[in-house]
Amino acid sequence: MEGMTVRLDTRDVDLARAQVAASYCPHQLTPRGAAFHARHAEASGEELGVFSLSYGADPVQVEPEPFQDFVLFSRPVAGSLTVGGDTHIATGQTVALDARSVHPLLFGPGCRLLTVKLPGKLIARAAAASGRAADIRTGPALDPGPWDAVTRFVVREVLPHGLVTAPLGSSVAQLVAVAALGSFGAPAVVRRHANAAAVVRRACEYIDAHADAATGLLDIAAAADVAPRTLQDHFREQLGTSPTARLRQVRLERVHAELLAGQGKSVAEVASRWGFGNLGRFAADYRRTFGTTPSEDLRRA
Template sequence: MARGLMRAAFGREFSAQDVPRGGAYVIRHFDAGRFAYREMVLPAPLAFTKEPQSDLVVVRVAGGRVQRTLGREQGTFAAGDSFLGHVPGRPCSGASVDLYASAVTLPGELLARAVAAVAPRGGRPLRFTRHAPADHRLAAHWDRVRAYARSVCDLGADDVPLIIGPLADLLANAVLQVFPNTVVGHEPLLADTRDATRSTAVRATAYIDDHAHTDIGLADIAEAAQVTPRALQYAFRRHLGTTPMAHLRRVRLAHVHAALRAADPLDGATVTGIAAQWGFLHTSRFSAAYRAEYGRSPRDTLHG
């Protein structure tokens, strides 16, 4: 089992030295289907060579040091650094010493979907021009997104089914924003602004109302409305004064409100449990949003 996880992380060609007394190789793996999250404790020197694959892997180093060669680009990374550990279609190799790190794995099809959302009418193929974040601000953004993914993985996919799809899209979009590439950064197409009509907003809100209980994200809503995600965002800002995802959250808040009013705490119903069923995992943020919408706390609604 452990060796299989090592192969998944480093490929079939790897060599690991004996672990120092009192240490152990530890790999914690979470597969959410649309993405995977892995934490690794590698207390002894390890060398690896990984053949080309379709996945993209983003590594964040929490301790120790890792050297990685990817094509012509070489880099050495230490605690606090994030980098592209593997890019689709290219081999990589490297070595680590006393490494403690996390890795987010995104399938190639997920990345392609994110690229299509950004450039729906085609253009230059995706190529990462740098394998580290563009700046410290974007590096911090990636770390916040990664930490959120870790918190969801701690809960388990079965407990938060409405979160996994949007989280996968969030991770893929964050990669395109954080790591310099040939796709992100172009001006929006004029057609996107032309598609930002009131009928677009109406189609999208109808889809959200009918599918708020399912695992949907921005790309799903845009596809249902037959426009690009960017056109959808323009339509919501222009005609509704909000964003598609903010509208989705408001619809789900309404469902939570109805469920709280109908629930009986004597039967074991809890605010946390009901909120989680509708994708609200952060208790304090949910409570603040609920109070802003309904003028009272969710607990008061449940026990009222």
């Protein structure tokens, strides 16, 4: 998958067990046929890990230890996965695997999983901001919509542009955690009605003041004193955009101003200071926004 680094490509069961355990946890690995072929790729940041894992054409039984400090969200992009002996997850569906339970897994023939790993502390933070219990239980999504949308975003935008490990990785991880709670968490507590215009104003003031920090959706929602989902809804209603898109726009404007003022020795230095890790995508967004290239504006200073 584009944007992921291949960590493993082997027919050796012991090697596969050891390498995969480094990304997840200790586990038992039992092939149920002779066509064992482990392939594992990943893209990992401090708060978000994305993995692709398959074991070949024959079924494979996996018995992991409890995760303890993280939660997994696994989606077969080929084949199927059986969890606990009775929960069948087909291609295109996603199952959450909680941090405390034992999860016997059966990879069906040709199963390939796209798995997202989130730390429990990030889930707890997102839950507190959303007015939910920080309780992701094992099972399919109650409401697949938020998770399906964030999965498309991760595959199409985050991975190809290196945003898991770039300075924007924290923002992406927070967005993914909110979507996880929206699909797999308990219902949110109903909050008092907040004036949409006032919420957006507070959020924009926070974005303007903290655009140079590792700011994400949870931070902005906390400053605006609303749940992240409410904040997203108000931004769409009031501005026709999202909080994270507004944050990116402000950062682009800060880069633009610094380049025109001749601040910084290079485009890469200024872009990195404002959280842009993928220079190719940054340059394209910059040209689309300002009608010039970053290097042209730096030379013009």
